Amino acid sequence: MDKARNTQAYIDRVAKFIEFAFTHSARGNAILCPCRKCLNCCWFEASDVYEHLLYHGFISGYKRWIYHGEASSSLASDSDHDPVQLDDVQEENDLDNYDEMFEMIQDMAHLIGDLGDSGGGEDPIHEDVEPGSVDPLLERKKKHEADAFRQFIADDDEELYPGCTTFSKLCFVVRLLHTKSLGGWSDKSFDMMLELLK
Structure with missing residues (x-):
């Protein structure tokens, strides 16, 4: 998500991301935070992730929701849900393969x-x-x-x-x-x- 963090468009996208993420999170009340500081490695609740994303921004090159603690087959097998498109680009990012x-x-x-x-x-x-x-x-x-x-x-x-x-x-x-x-x-x-x- 490469938009300037001080724009309403960015804030709206973060809110949309948070809503989607917590609907599909494996831990219910926590997800892996994709901010630049946490790098998809630390579990936080919605308010903390929201704050991190507004303050630090998304990981550089972060394009779509994937590997945030959900079962590996849950997104692939659930035809009702497509990963959230944070930008129009569908590139895989090497940070998607989050290290445990x-x-x-x-x-x-x-x-x-x-x-x-x-x-x-x-x-x-x-x-x-x-x-x-x-x-x-x-x-x-x-x-x-x-x-x-x-x-x-x-x-x-x-x-x-x-x-x-x-x-x-x-x-x-x-x-x-x-x-x-x-x-x-x-x-x-x-x-x-x-x-x-x-």
Whole structure:
């Protein structure tokens, strides 16, 4: 959707998109947000997606609704619904094949819970540790994992380079590794490409 975001036409198209998206969403009250910051990777409710799309705009080249958490066959097999045409162009976008990495990160964050909590107690691996006490090795390991996870999340908020609005540091690395995987690049060719980019 390449229209200027300050026009009524853009605002109307966003409202139409939101209405369609939430009618066909797999999660009912949330969809993957196609704004430039979220890149179809984060689940949000209608008001948040609307705000993101007005503030950040759609992903560059975003042309039609596809892969927002709906079952893979739901749009293809449902002859009553055609994907929303955000522009007259019917091009597939490489971002349509959304990477589930960010959903996995969110799931991982829920599993980890409170990153600062390192309580001892009922850990079968550390049965010799008194309940309520903290095993120093376990404490250091949990702190290291929590710090690494926090850095991982911080990389998602960090621009790839000053002024870059297309990719966060994390998103670029994930996309680069995804491209390596899809292209069948050897480690050597990947390392050579990284050396060239320096």
